[in-house]
Structure formats: structure tokens, C-alpha cells
Amino acid sequence: MNFVYGAYSVIWLIIFGYMMILGRRQTKLKKELEFLKHLDR
């Protein structure tokens, strides 16, 4: 059973890790875009 827990933990770690990376990218790009739009006005 430890192998099953191990495997599914790794799966969710990788998926949530990737989703966190996407979330961080989104926050950074939103801030940058807002700043550039403000400069462009």
C-alpha cells in the first residue's frame, strides 16, 4: 500500500506543482501588463 500512496502523492505533487507555476506566471504577467498599460496612457 505504501507504493500506491507514494505513486499517487508524486502524481498530485507534479500536477499541483505545475499548476502553481502557471499561477505564478499569471500573477507576474498580469502585474507587468497593468504596469505597461499604465505607462502607455
Add this chain to the structure above:
Amino acid sequence: MSANLEREKGALSSSEPVAEKGILVPKILFGATVISILASIYLIFIYSSIEKTMGVVQKIFYYHVASAWCTFLAFFVTFIFSILFLAKRKRIFDTYAYVSAEIGVVFTTIVLTTGPIWAKSSWNTWWAWEPRLTTTLILWFIYMAYIMIRQMDGVWDKKARLASVFGIIGFIDVPIVFFAIRWWQSKFHPIVFGNGPSQKGGGIEPDMLVALLVSITALTLLYSYLLQKGVTLENMRIKVTQYKEKLREDLEN
């Protein structure tokens, strides 16, 4: 100003970010993904029976196979959009190819980590240099190289062309991974469906098949959600670059 920057600037005035166009599709995809993942967990751990030979560890099989399916799908999408980009030279095709390759690497990483965990319990070894495992590792390296090409410095369309060629040639490894255990002798990796030179696939019980199909559906929906999200972010990144170019040009004039 280079032709590339002309294109960047031209696109700024004509296009709106995908994020502003609609939020319904991502919400539906996210909801469907969550529901199907919960359903697959129920089917794997409660509904489906425990395999007689391997025992409970066989339950790794469902997400391992579903991840492998998503790997093939993701790299197939990269292959198709790479061809489309080279034929039509539209940036959106390149964006889809790139984002799909990145998600494909994520799913390949899942395959390459869950595989050895399963192998340790079944074969008593974490890794064996047998055809399926070796070709899958090569696949992971190919698409890691593809992502590294995308992150190089330089003009985007040159990188996109180079990456497209790489995405098309790299896809050759996908059928090799699939047929590896059917073409070559493999003592370790089992064949579930169909026959190979050294073993015959025994198939699976109907309840296990249901759990497998729902798991494949769940991860395919997750792939679609991540693809849509990734493309939205990539369009935002392009928009940021376009604004920077426009501001730089304004400052120069």
C-alpha cells in the same frame, strides 16, 4: 526596426488577449476536470477489484496509463501544430505547439516517476534498461530539449521554426515508445492489450476497464484545461512583449 518587431507591433493593435474574451470555457473545463478526477478516484480505490497477482499496487496502473495516453496526445498536438505553423506561419499554431509540449513533459515526468515506483514493488528494481523505459526516457529528453530551444535568446519566429522542426522529428519517438514492447523482447514491462514477441496481453476485468477509461477521461480533461490556461498565459506574455516594443519605439521617436 526588424520585420519581426513590425509583426509584434502590428499584432498589438489588432488582437485582444484571450483572457479578456471569455471565462466560461475555462470554468466549464475546470469543473469537468474536478468532477471526473473525483469519479476516477472513487472508481480506482472503491469500485474496481484488487488484482489477484500484483495486489493493491496494481492501482498505480490507472493513472500511469492515463498519463502515458496524455503524453502521446500532447506530443501529437505539438506535432500537428508544428506542421500547421510551418505551413501557415501563424503565431497561434506555434503557441499551441509549445504549450502542449510543456504539458507533455509534465505527463512524461508522471509516467517516469510512477513507473519505477510500480517497478520496485513488482520487479524488485527501480529501473531496468528495457525498451519501453529507455524509449520513454529518450522521449522526455527530446521534449526537454524542445523547451530549452524555446527559452533561448533570439527572434521568436526563428526559434519557432527551429522548435517546429524539432517537434515534428521528435514525434517519431512516440510510436517507438508505444510499439517498443510489441517489437522487442521485454521481460519486465507487461502488455495488457494485444500481443508481443515474448508475451501475450491478458486484458483487464470490466470493472478495471471502467476505472481506466474514466481515469483517461479525467486526465484528458486536465490536459485540455492546462492547454487552454497555458495558451492564455502565452498570449499575455506576447502582449507584454508587444507593449514593451511599442514603448521602446515611442521612446526612440
